Amino acid sequence: MKPFENSCLFPLLAVILRCVCSSFISVNLGVKVMKGQSVFLSEDDLQFSIPREKDACKVEVVINEPITQRVGKLTPQVFDCHFLPNEIKYTHNGCPILDEDMVMLRLYRFTETETFTEMFILQVQLLEPDCNIIKMSTNVLEVPEFYGLSREIDKNVLTFDYDKKTNLECSIKLASLETLLPAHGQLVIGEPQQEEPRGDQPHSFFPRSKHRTSQRCRSGLCDPELKMIQNTKMSCEEFLLMGIRYQHLDPPSPNIDYIPIRLDLTDSRSKTLHKTEHAWLPVQIKGAIPNQIPRAAFMAMFILEVDQFILSPMTTTTVDAEDSETPKSLLVFNITKPPPQGYITHLLDHTKPITSFTWKDLSEMLIAYQPPNNSHTERRNYEVELEVHDFYFERSSPITVHISIRTTDTNAPRVSWNTGLDLLEGQSRPITWQQFQIVDNDNIRGVRLVTIDGLQHGRLTVRGGKGFMFTVSDLRAGVVRYHHDDSDSTKDFVVFRIFDGHHSIRHKFPINILPKDDSPPFLISNVVIELYEGQTVLIQGSMLQASDMDSSDDYILFNVTKPPQAGEIMKKPGPNLIGYPVTGFLQRDLFNGLIYYRHLGGEIFEDSLEFVLCDSHDPPNLSEPQLVIVHIIPVDDQLPKEASGVTRHLAVEETKIAHLTKKHLHFIDMEAQERELIYTVTTSPFFSFTHGVCVSLYSPSDAGKLFMVDSIPKLVKDPSVPALRSFTQHAVNYMKVAYMPPIQDIGPEPQHVQFIFSVSNQHGGTLYRICFNITVLPVDNQAPEVFTNNLKVEEGGLCTITGSHILMSDVDTKQENLHIYLQRLPLHGMVELDGFPMNKGDRFTCQDLHMLKVRYQHDGSETLHDDILFAATDGINSLEFVLQVKVGRLA
Secondary structure, eight states, X not given: OOOOTXXXXXXXXXXXXXXXXXXXXXXXXXXXXXXXXXXXXXXXTEEESOOTTTOEEEEEEOOSOTTSSSSEEEEOSEEESSOOTTTSEEEEOOOSSOSEEEEEEXXXXXXXXXXXXXXXXXXXXXXXXXXXXXXXXXXOEEESSTTBBXXXXXXXXXXXXXXXXXXXEEEEEEOHHHHOOSSSEEEEESOOOOOOOOTTSOXXXXXOOTTBOSSOOTTSOSSTTOEEOOOOEEEHHHHHHSOOEEEEXXXXXXXXXXXXXXXXXXXXXXXXEEEEEEEXXXXXXTTOOOOOOOEEOTTOOOEEXXXXXXXXXXXXXXXXXXXXXXOGGGOEEEEEEOOSSSEEEETTEEEEEOSXXXXXXXXXXXXXXXXXXXXXXXXXXXXXXXXXXXXXXXXXXXXXXXXXXXXXXXXXXXXXXXXXEXXXXXXEEEOOTTTEXXXXXXXXXXXXXXXXXXXXXXXXXXXXXXXXXXXXXXXXXXXXXXXXXXXXXXXXXXXXXXXXXXXXXXXXXXXXXXOOSOSOOEEEEEOOEEEETTOEEEOOTTTEEEEOSSSOGGGOEEEEEEOOSSEEEEEOSSTTSOOEEXXXXXXXXXXXXXXEEEEOSOSOOEEEEEEEEXXXXXXXXXXXXXXXXXXXXXXXXXXXXXXXXXXXXXXXXXXXXXXXXXXXXXXXXXXXXXXXXXXXXXXXXXXXXXXXXXXXXXXXXXOOEEEXXXXXXXXXXXXXXXXXXXXXXXXXXXXXXXXXXXXXXXXXXXXXXXXXXXXXXXXXXXXXXXXXXXXXXXXXXXXXXXXXXXXXXETTOEEXXXXXXXXXXXXXXXXGGOEEEEEEOOTXXXXXXXXXXXXXXXXXXXXXXXXXXXXXXXXXXXXXXXXXXXXXXXXXXXXXXXXXXXXXXXX
């Protein structure tokens, strides 16, 4: 786990991290994001050492810590440890002030009987963007005086750099509600009314600024010519032409304020969001001083007296702060030195400590101190150190609060410890003594707990029976159990009346429920698809949309169970790529404008398709069958049409030749003979997508070719055979057309090849841009290649054999399928795997080399060299090689 870097700024967070003895987190490298942009979390950034098959595991974003996520937000709030790509996103709000942010996360591991939790910090490094859309000029907006107006926001202040020739719509949204900016002014349009001088005041004596309003008022509406902006969303062009000005309203203020904007680029065809960018446009306020640091308020006592065990609220009488430029409600208190015992907590969840809180929560008495759960006969005094952060992230000098814990002489029962209960939706958990502790000076055995409120989403049992009342000994024995009702709820609680026969108290025990993925997706939008006969139409996200309560909407799968009869569902991976039929698609592909309905040109004018919605859970949660109606508008033309049952797909091994048959390619025309149907290859075979390994193995242009079988004497791969440009259906029927795969090896992965063709009849009716798909399957016919470097070891010593000593590769086999066998034992030592000696015939993998599991142990004999005979194999082909060992004499 990456060490917390800001321990000087957030020491309590560092303490929380150091308290974790054994971590479930295997990788925590943080994320890097350009300011104003967003980034998705990947397994390279954050990874957990909890097997998917073993235990349920959830991560929750802690949202009641205002010192975290100060300039951005991580979504969603709860996600699975084994999250999917493009599922977890951090979005920066455009603030230019900070260069780093952090997100506090809470990890939950749910076994059958226990819940383990771990707090950790995800560091966010904020980088200056090098290629952003929003371009700010050096010509900064300026307000000449208090209550003044800036000049208009136009292209001299701001420009937008994007490709305006593409189908992208640019819009601007003023993000004032999310950021509370501008903090000391407002945005207005209109020309200010110029104030006329009095008769005894010559113009030349008192020059007036043209950017000064006629009257000074806090609302800014004293000038009838100025109007506040009502429409917070507009096109980018309109934003620069509206004549928007910044009006200062609230002195004293810092010498800089900001206008927050959000830019959206939307695809005009699919209405999908192409890119979003945030920015804060600075406004200089002339005559104002730089932002001052907050300070402690003089009226506060900075002393908190509490009774032992009793959760005691803190108020602004205990601690308070003030700032000239920031309203008190926006001040944030950061705990830099926590109390040695007990903890500061938030009353919305008083079972968990906090490291920061707002002045607003403090003033509403939502912040409290929980004393420790051990009793003392003498008064105890602790100190808590805090610092206050203002709206512009300046922090105060340290503020010390003294906490004094009085001894309590009472025989009434009291709750000394309450950490609440965490469990997964539908689980049950015992309420143990470690979570809920009760003290009573004179009669602990007589204490009874009775349920009087709560249990809105579950029930209590004691030893399997009804849990209306139980004793402290039942708590110690762990026989009191909460059972969740498996509803889609996230919070529950129990209110107990605790009495010993003479005294009685009430106490609330909170229950935190983490959701599990047990609900199927549901359809929220289903609009009839309408198109002309023979047309292909984009299925927009607004026409067909689903949602899921428990998992990412992007990964909802539309699994087509009854395909359309008059057309087909197609996926076009990109604007310059040819589409291909699919039997299912992700909602992410739908929102990205990749999914189309293609009418095949037949005389059927009402069509439909049935599908089932599946989520990303394993096994998936399935919806009821859903139906989409397709209405085809007839047109007066007759074109060739594809025969039913045609796959338009060919699978062939890379070393063989494959014929195109009627099963693969068959078009018909009611008014023409099949020899009159002509196919024209408009784009020669090409790879529909390439992996990096493909480029290194052969030229991307060599994707094979179509040819006439009569042009060669023998059906073998021959680079001199001319490529076929056109042929007839008649030639296909009699197996005269064949496909030759690439001449060079394609590597270990199947390669997807496409060629584009048109088909025309004798009347000139032509179908264009039809895609034929070919899957070229790899053949493992090459042995591995091995390069070795000498192994150096001291006499009698131990040395690790790594990937730098044995470098193995195979052009047509994946790395994980390569193995190395020990063919002959070394004469003067032995080979160990994971600490155990290897025998002849034992094997290890490349992964074992990279993980440093393979070692050579010299036997101490007086020899200068040794050698080890290995054999590298891919399961079919093998290669023997020798690893030389150089032995160094001890001095």
